[in-house]
Amino acid sequence: KKKINPVNFADRGMSLEAEINASNTYYLTTGQAVIHKKPTPIQLVKVDYPKRSAAVVREAYFRRPSTTDYNGVYRGYYIDFDAKETKNVTSFPLKNFHQHQIDHLAACLKQGGICFAFIKFTKLNEYYLLPASFLIQTWQIQASGGRHSIPLTTIKKWGIPVQNGLNPRLQYLPAVDQLIAQQKGVTNE
């Protein structure tokens, strides 16, 4: 008889985005949250419209997005985040982030959104939500000569761990609940 090993998605190399997308589908289907990945923006140059069949893009280029990857609504709150993974095991490199993402998170935060980075340490199989307020501060410190990565110990202190399982793949709404409680506690809203 064939031996069936327990499923280990991390070993199979399922990307963080694929895991988040699967979780979002689960949350949508069960009516718990409406969170979607934004499509990659494309600059169309040439499109053919053949008779009796679908339009075909024949020349197009990828454009730099002006926002983060994910947004949506949960319990009346606007949710906004970017997904980032690293093979590092002791720290998270800030070069994974781009200025436009930091600016977008800051703008959404100012409007009262719940904003964070969804971080995965692929080799450790560990996941964290890192509040945007902390990320923005760290980014600014880096710009004025600070270190180029965030130590895992710091992420453990300021981030909220996310449990992984089967359905949903990443049970991240309880971590979002904690983030909401923190953020709304601080701003007294």
Added chain:
Amino acid sequence: KKKINPVNFADRGMSLEAEINASNTYYLTTGQAVIHKKPTPIQLVKVDYPKRSAAVVREAYFRRPSTTDYNGVYRGYYIDFDAKETKNVTSFPLKNFHQHQIDHLAACLKQGGICFAFIKFTKLNEYYLLPASFLIQTWQIQASGGRHSIPLTTIKKWGIPVQNGLNPRLQYLPAVDQLIAQQKGVTNE
């Protein structure tokens, strides 16, 4: 001397989406709201990666979006809407909407989002925000044999008019404020 006529964007045929995008840029720049149009989802089939230059999409197809066109955050609220225009002058045809848009608006509404259709009567140069709750109800009545369009008189009654000007092109946040007051008043949140 050449006579310069007053600018009339409606006559020049600026699309509703272009007008909304310009307004969103204004609101973003002035720190009033963060609302973006989602890119059209594309199914990539063939992408070339030439040396020393940008990747080129050589074959791709348009996919049906699973959401509406616009979303974002304003005053702590999740905002979600679709832009629709008609050349009709007495009613708005429901065929402009698709089931997946109605489903998405209903799901976002259930999560406490501020959801609506941003409607333009191009020949009248009139703009309205139509609350999603009203739209969904009308859609369901249509499905069970009701009429296939919404009379302008009904839109005037249930919708909130949007003023147009120069900067922002469409001053729609005051209409959103009214929608928030209505919706939060009704649900007692």
